Amino acid sequence: MEGASPDGTLLLGSILLLALSGVPGLFARKGGSGGERLATLLACVASAAGLVPAVRILFFGAGFRMELPSPLPGGPILLAADPLSALFLLPVFLVPALGAVYGLGYWAEAEHLRDGRKLRFFMGLLAASMAAVLVARSGVAFVVAWEVMALAAFFAATTEDRQPAVREAGWIYLVATHAGTLGLFGMTAVLRATTGSFAWEAPEGGLAVTGSASVVFLLALVGFGAKAGLFPFHFWLPGAHAGAPSHVSAVMSGVMLKVGLYGILRITSLYGTPPAWWGGLLLVLGATSALYGAALAAGQNDLKRLLAYSSIENVGIISTGIGVALLGRSAARPEWIALGLGGALLHVLFHSLFKPLLFLGAGAVIHGTGTREMDLMGGLLKKMPKTGAAFAIGCAAVAALPPLNGFFSEFLVYLGLLRAFSGPGEALLAGFAAPALALAGGVALAAFVKLFGVVFLGNPRSEKAAHAHEPGNFMRVPILLLAAACLAAGLLSPLLAPGLDAATAAWAAKSRVGIPALAAVAPLATVATWGAALLGLLALTAAATAFLIRRRTVSRGPTWDCGYARPTARMQYTGSSFGDWIAARLTPRVAATLLEERLPEGIFPRGARVSAAAPARDPVLLRLLEPFAQRWARRFYDLHALQEGRLTIYLVYVLGTLIALLAWSVLRGWFPPQ
């Protein structure tokens, strides 16, 4: 083993421990709590141990690089962590551990005899493989870790595989992730052909940007974009995230999507001066994802699908930042790089705080009410005050409202876009992207007003909602911790700036431009100070209001419903109505479809009924991929004959392929190319 260091040993050890955290539980007594507690303990210990080297590498300039001899073809296994990997490692070690604690309450072994142990095993494996992807630096190791991650996520997400919807979503995810992996295979091969080795390391000055570089970039965009949920490769995401148990959704949405973005960053970091269209393309895809995700989120009625679409929006915001940074590298504009990538990376960190918060909160709601349908909820803030308040913080954070953390990262992205348009050597695309993000932000605000308002405010719309209850401590503590983090992280973001600088420098190391410190180009500290002042002003106004109201008589009465004396809970504005206006205008062809409509007739109308539902599948899937896939599936129908279903036949295929390859290489030896 070459290049071993204490940081590397600790990091690899914690990854191994994380991977094995669910294993002892497999042999524990079924239904007993020993296995699940041990698994959670191991996951927490491993994560805490892993955070140490991650923080050391990100903030204190540590690093590690080691080569393991490998029996497989493809050269030695190269493992390394630079600040860019370390930044992405932080959520990997934070969110799954909190998810494991949450799982003790949410997916208790005693209540889930059939799938509890399986879920914990794959959760540990998922977390560990994500960490492995982030430290793998040679093609073969990377693709292996990537595939383990994709499959662990598949098994974790399809925990409830007896539900047809979950099976279908899992199937679509499997197809999507393997289509992406195919892209990565191609990318790895082309990269190997250019550099002559599987190691993803570039010489000083970076790899030359040739035609094959653009092929690598496009393949990376497909392979990693499919994992990140970037439009138009996002189609698997809403179903998979909605069908998974909530703490799995939290890990997938909060962490796994970011691993896809990491891949794009890792590959683009290899090149010296990327062509301008790379950044432009990412900027366009990012802004489109942001708009699309926000618009679809506003139209959803399923609690978790809404959150999943909002993840697409946030991935779009991050990609927009990456796009600005790429443009900065091709135009040699250091401040675009610092602002764009700084904002993107900060959003990576902050999204992995507020999105898990929202998914875990949604899990508590589902646990309490037994449904994911928002229109059956209402008034939950009174039943679950603490979770509800934490959820409100999450909603405000994801809508980028100051002084919560989401604002600070979006602030940097906006600043990068405005700089890119206002300075010399302007990028016109950036001038359009800023208002597009503003529109997406406005729509996302509408979506989260709807989410919080319909679920937690007003009066309960159904029996289930009326009997909701605050979850147990195992579930509540992670939620409250994440809410506190969302509240504090934005105001403390100046402290994170050195880490962002280090990661940005690692990314742009081959560009040979001096990147300015984030603190020098963005007034993060000033914004944080004034954000705290805003919080103070809000508190002051609240205290004054409370004083004014308390002094006078306060009574309760029914709400004013245009003179209607007996408003009922069912007359409240529903979530579908709330989002309909936006959904119908921004995405007219894919908005909710009318299922049933019986309008009142005559002077004394009897029964009238209207029901509508948002489509259960993503529009891209429904309108583009499915017709396409069906057409092609018919053409390939004859190939079914090859699928015998007997192992021996497949072995024959393998043997035949081998012989054919051998024959080919022998033939090539006979007729050498001129």
Added chain:
Amino acid sequence: MINTLVHVLLVLALPPLLPGVIARTKAAFAGRNGPPLLQGYYDLARLLRKGSVLPSGSGWVFLAGPVAGVAAPLFASLLLPFGGHSAPVSFAGDMILFAYVLALSRFFTATAALDTGSAFEGMGAAREVAFSCLAEPALFFGFVALARISGSLSLSTMLGTGPGWVTAGAPLVLVAASWAVVLLAENCRIPFDDPNTHLELTMIHEVMVLDHGGPAFGLVLYGASVKLFVLSALFLRVVFPFNVTDPRLDWIAFVAGILLVALSIGVVESVMARLRLVKVPQLLVGACVLSAFGMLLLAR
């Protein structure tokens, strides 16, 4: 220091005057006397002394709406230059904070409406968030254009580009026109909404606050007038980006300008009818397109 003090005093004291000016203008057009100019202050004094009735089933969110509705626009005013004086708080990118602080008040106003459990207020909340999300890009296209003209990312220098009217007159006209629409839409004035009808006929803002009474309603009215004041000041600085040399004259010019904007809103409200609801988004998209063209004219 003294300028900051004047700034804060103005934004605290002046806003309730604006609805009075608008009402008097409309009355003059209709041949009536109209309410006293200081009616806004009288209303506030009366409301703050009243008791309140809270809708059954509502919680802290119901009161968070009025609180954020006052605190957020007041805070936003600190980021805005008033007349020739630069803002008390100014840094690169302060206009982003400005826009999102206003979004903060929108979030809580709309959720407060949903907390009542009333169908009607829910409808108002839905309209508020829907129309505002179209106003947002119009605002940002304007920001992008102004940042480009001035080469600065801070409101105090972005908005003070007197020479901009010489070098980039056409884009500024487009941005000003677009922001005039934003000013009317965000404050729910005619042609978007009629704040005078107050009950069922009002479609957006006033709908959301039907259940607020007493001090809470006082805060709502005050917050709405502060927002009107702040957005008027923003608009004023685009239309009139010049500094009068003397600081005192600057303040006087600013107050006169704000009153003039209020007067113009009164004129618009007198000569126009409210649009049908389905037409509202068209006008807002039109505003976006105007400022987008303003931005495009600047790109080479």
